[in-house]
Amino acid sequence: MPDWLALFYREPIELTHGEGRHVWDADGKRYLDFFGGILTTMTAHALPEVTKAVSEQAGRIIHSSTLYLNRPMVELAERIATLSGIPDARVFFTTSGTEANDAALLLATNYRRSNQVLALRNSYHGRSFSTIGITGNAAWSPTSLSPLQTLYVHGGVRSRGPYAQLSDPEFIEACVADLEDMLAQTQRGSVAALIAEPVQGVGGFTLPPDGLFAAFREVLQQHGILWISDEVQTGWGRTGDHFWGWQAHAASGPPDMLTFAKGIGNGMSIGGVVARAEVMNCLDANSISTFGGSPITMAAGLANLTYLIEHDLQGNARRVGGLLIERLRAVAAGLPVVREVRGRGLMIGVELVDPDGSPSAQAATLALEHARERGLLIGKGGLEGNALRIAPPLSLSVAEAEEGAALLEDALRQVQAEIEEADIEGGQS
The missing domain is CATH 3.90.1150.10 (Aspartate Aminotransferase, domain 1)
Incomplete structure (x- = not known):
């Protein structure tokens, strides 16, 4: 090791x-x-409904790749597309949150024809070369090299930093002003997306006031910039008040894309990205996933999601x-x-x-x-x-x-x- x-x-x-x-x-x-394998054992350890689904699927077929259809993958994609709140949604499955965010960055940069990305300070989005490049937490960013040009804005940490003493409305106003100032220094139309965790996970479970991303979204839409909500840790109802973290900022409507992983598999390796069809279908080259959407992980995800909702x-x-x-x-x-x-x-x-x-x-x-x-x-x-x-x-x-x-x-x-x-x-x- x-x-x-x-x-x-x-x-x-x-x-x-x-x-x-x-x-x-x-x-x-x-x-x-009280940690669940880094927020991954979402429902319970050895949940009978999930272990049964995994066992039964393993007795049929464990792997096939996305080159072939498998019913559990299609069924889970349909359920997640509906739950996402994104209109005309498409779902691509990966094996981790890192890979999901990587796929979202690929989609956003290709759709917008730009490698400039907005991210929040203190953020964490994964350990691949591209996701390290948008991670605003030095402890988890071992290299400054990146295929992306990342612009970091305020907003993820409420109780520390230059805006900590402001009221919530003043905090949001200051963060929006910071975003607008940052965009004023870039060529118009040159930024692909803003990626943000509704609650920063590795950053120490910090979160902005409700409504921040709604205010951000108004600015982003003026520039055609996509909003990616990183729901790897906040998704599936963990925050209690909402099924997705972005819904605390719902005045803006759903994001253009959301990424997910961790809890949906209850320990099985599932990740993915949801995007409206126009964005998801923008790739003009072949792309598959060998292990994303595998029959056995999809069976686990379906059983786990069913248990989560029914209970x-x-x-x-x-x-x-x-x-x-x-x-x-x-x-x-x-x-x-x-x-x-x-x-x-x-x-x-x-x-x-x-x-x-x-x-x-x-x-x-x-x-x-x-x-x-x-x-x-x-x-x-x-x-x-x-x-x-x-x-x-x-x-x-x-x-x-x-x-x-x-x-x-x-x-x-x-x-x-x-x-x-x-x-x-x-x-x-």
Whole structure:
């Protein structure tokens, strides 16, 4: 394995099996899973409906490629096209969110005949050569080389930066002015698309005020610029209030394209892009996917999506996620190490700081370790690596939310004590 392949924890753990909202490691220890394989185990571990669909499809045929029709792919494409809200939608399946965003960039740049792309600061869109080129988070961007010319605008981070002290309407106005100023410095008609996460995932679950992208869309349409909503982490009801993240900005109508992945497969490798037909059909060369839309992953996606909708997991994310956020905010009120608890639904970020208020990656690393010791798995991210990322399966119960909050509170209290002790020792030296 390469040296740059990241692993959580001082002593990395091997997960051997899971059930519901829990997983077990190779030593037999059970954990409450509040990260779901980076927001990928969306409904539950070992969900019977999904495992049955995978098993039955595997007994028929596992692979064929997009050169041949397969019924699960067509059925899932039809359902996603309808759910997307995009008129006359077309769906292309990939194997990951990175590949989905890569395909969206290919479509946008070809449709607009331009390699200029607008992206948000603090963003993350994947690890391919093209998606690294539009990632506004230096920790996840190992090269400055890119086939694209990327222009970064404000808007993804509400509580830090030059506009943090503004009211929500003033924040939106300032971000729009920044966008307009950026476009005024480009040749008219030269920008292909704006790509943006409604909630920035790797960036630490930061989000703008509702309505920002509606305001952006008004400007984009004046220039003919496409809007790509990166729904890899926000899609399928995780934010609770909406099925897609873009719907928090619905005054503008649907985006021209949206990308998806992660949760739809409940662990199977599914990604894809949805676009209106005019954009999707703009390619004038052959293009296929060897593994995108495979019969076995599509069967899993269909079963998972059916379970999600029939059991109203979006509503559960809204209800249980709301309780969990309020519980964590109550915890944070007594802990100076916690600067902010933010998020929506079951997509929650907890930002940690040093006693002087500066971002603390060390505190986040300690919190990860102490939570793991107590049987709770969480993630981390943020531009400075100081944000905890909490994203349990959407079937999380109230009791499990309370349990996880209590475990995290205990872990954070230990972090607070260790940070204060280190600060005192540093002052004495």
